[in-house]
Amino acid sequence: MKQIFYISLLILILVSCKREKGNSITEKPKPNKIVLISVNAPKEYVHLLKQDSIGKKLKDSVGPKSFWRNNGFTYLDYMNNVKTWQPKANVSDTITIETFKDYLELSTNNFFTSIAETFLVKNGDTVVFNYEHNIPKGRIINREVSDVELNYNSFRLKKLFNNKYTSHFLIFGNLFLNENTKEYEQKSIEYYNQAKQDFVKEVALLDSLKNNNVISQTNYLYRLEALNMLMEKHKKSKNIKKWITQNKSLGDKEKIEQVYGFDLTKTDSLMKFSFFRDYLNYISxxxxxxxxxxxxxxxxxxxxxxxxxxxxxxxxxxxxxxxxxxxxxxxxxxxxxxxxxxxxxxxxxxxxxxxxxxxxxxxxxxxKLDFSKSNELVLTNQANDTLTYSNLLENNKGKWLFVDFWASWCIPCRKTMPESNKLKKEIKAGNIEFIYLGLNDKKESWKKAIKMDSISDSQNYFIENGNVSKVIEDLAIKTIPHYLIYNPNGELVNGFAKRPGQGAKEQLKKLIEEK
Structure with a gap:
């Protein structure tokens, strides 16, 4: 009952109109817009998987890295469309968001926690974002609001977790950080129990902030619901769910987990919050x-x-x-x-x-969900001339073909390109053609990568309908890089060829010599 009370009160606060002091009749007209200004957003959001604290220098590290090229601010527009604003890198960038509600939630991913970095802003606000260690820090310039309230996620990370990985993250994240993967399930349960303790501490912290007027009642309820939903998400983990089920069978009431939920009749009011959208995904x-x-x-x-x-x-x-x-x-x-x-x-x-x-x-x-050409694989070259995959094979009959399905965003694909260029030189006399097909890519990025990887002298084609082509299915291409070998008769002789530098040369030489 207490949880439902919080939710109802949160809705009441967020959808009600507030009147001006000293004026009980007229209401201040809403500006119906929020302005966001981003200052020098990073081009790439880089994080070291084994680095256990923000603020460390990343430049000279040789540890495993994680790259997010497309981090940004996600929000729900007034037509209930989930949108993401990706600020331009290394410059000042601005967007104006039209809104007709009192509040708007902005969320962005944070490598150090399993909860999104969120900012609850008011209709009419102008918010400036600067970046500390690739994490955005907001400042509202049109009204006074405490730094803790607006940037609560960064505050909790420092206050409760000393800027280190949280127990919430480690429930799953210990899989990447622990040398012994066999201990993953047991470690997850240990971190889950720690997360429950940290949950209690954070609720106490929120109570203290509210009681001392550091954060508003609205923000307090909002952060509390987000925290409750975070705990609920943990329970859907396979091993945590199994552990909880075992506890239920023991009949220990103190260990039985409480089920958390929302009143779905309030969906239209709650939809603006990412934690509610997460809840909808969870229960569906x-x-x-x-x-x-x-x-x-x-x-x-x-x-x-x-x-x-x-x-x-x-x-x-x-x-x-x-x-x-x-x-x-x-x-x-x-x-x-x-x-x-x-x-x-x-x-x-x-x-x-x-x-x-x-x-x-x-x-x-x-x-590109055009199903009218599903029986074909449609290709375009850099000059935007169109042909089909069957046309391509027919045009190259009489030659051995080494076909490389790749993409500009695929790191393993790109790392193999030097070996691919080396392979071309080594078996040039073998009447062989190297063909590179860009799959699930963006055309401009694909063109740039062709130049950067020095494969312009080969046949390069962009796949226009990879998502709806039955040819991709027939070739069993589910991941990239993927390599095929065709003989001079246009017959597929190896549908899962090895990578250049990892056995492709030996495969090709053997096939050519046998022929």
């Missing part, structure tokens, strides 16, 4: 079993998003606003992990059941 997983996909050297785990999509449609708990959000989320899972026939089938369902035309058009444009 329906405890579906994970599918384990193993592609040799790579693979992954995912749920059957087709079942999830159909379940969301039937779920009477969700209004149209929630379904608009969740159906797109479920379709992304279908697009990433299932066949073209499923993508087409469920895109038609999405068209039928969503009212968000903007998001539908964006999805279709971003992923």
């Amino acid at each position: 997983q329906y405890d579906l079993n994970l599918i384990n996909e193993n592609n040799g050297s790579s693979g992954g785990f995912y749920i059957d998003s087709r079942i999830r999509f159909d379940s969301i449609l039937k779920d009477k708990r969700f209004n149209q606003t929630a379904k608009n959000f969740l159906l797109f989320n479920a379709y992304n899972g279908i697009g990433e992990n299932f066949r073209v026939k499923d993508k087409e089938k469920y895109f038609k369902k999405l068209q039928k059941h969503t009212t968000n035309v903007y998001q539908l058009d964006k999805l279709k444009k971003d992923y």
Whole structure:
């Protein structure tokens, strides 16, 4: 009951109109906009996986690194579209966001915690963001607000965790930091129990900040709900869920976890908050079993998003606003992990059941969801001339072909290019053609990478319809880099060729000599 009270009070505060002091009749007109100014945003958000404190110098480190090239500020616009503003790097950049609500939440990813870096700002605010160790620090210039309230995430990180990895992060993050991966599950449970203790400490900290007027009642309730949702997210981890189930069977009431939830009749008011959108995603997983996909050297785990999509449609708990959000989320899972026939089938369902035309058009444009040419693999060269994959094979009959599926953003792909250039020189006399096909890439980035990697003298093509082409499926290309070898008759003789520098030379020489 206490949790529901917090939620109801939060809604009341955030949707009610506040009147001017000394004037009980007229209300100050809302400006209906929020201005964001970013000063010298980093080009890349770099973090060392084994670095356990912010503020250390990254330049000379040789430890494992994680790069986020597209960090930015995510928010829900007045049409309930989730958008992200990516500020220009190393300059001042500005955006004006139209809004008709009292508050807007801005969120950005933070490497050091498992909770998003969020800023709750008011309609009419102008917010300036500077960056400390690649983490944004906000300042509101049109009204007085405490630094702790606006930049609470950075404050809690220092106050409670000494600017080190939090217990919340380590529940999953210890997988990357611990040398002994066998201890991962046990460590996760230990960090989960620590996180529960840290949760109690943070609630006490929030109470103290509110009682001493350091943060407002609105911000207090907002941060409390975000923290509750963070704890709920931990419980969906496979080994944590298993551990909780075992505790339930023991019948120890002190160990039984409390279920946390929202009043879904308030969806339209709560949708603006990322923690509520996380909650919607969480409860719409329906405890579906994970599918384990193993592609040799790579693979992954995912749920059957087709079942999830159909379940969301039937779920009477969700209004149209929630379904608009969740159906797109479920379709992304279908697009990433299932066949073209499923993508087409469920895109038609999405068209039928969503009212968000903007998001539908964006999805279709971003992923080039034109199913009319699914039987072909459509290619364009750097001069934007078009041909199909079958045309390409026909044009190169009489030659051995080494076909490289790659992308400018794919680090393993790019690292192999020097070896690929070396291989070309070593077997040049073998009547062989090297063909590079850019998959799931951006055309401008692809063109730049061709020059940087010195492969301009080979045949380069950009795949225009990789997301909807059955040819990609037939070739079993699920990860990149991926290499194919064709003989002079245009026949595929190796659909999983080895990488240049890692056995490709030996494979090619053997095939050519046998021929």
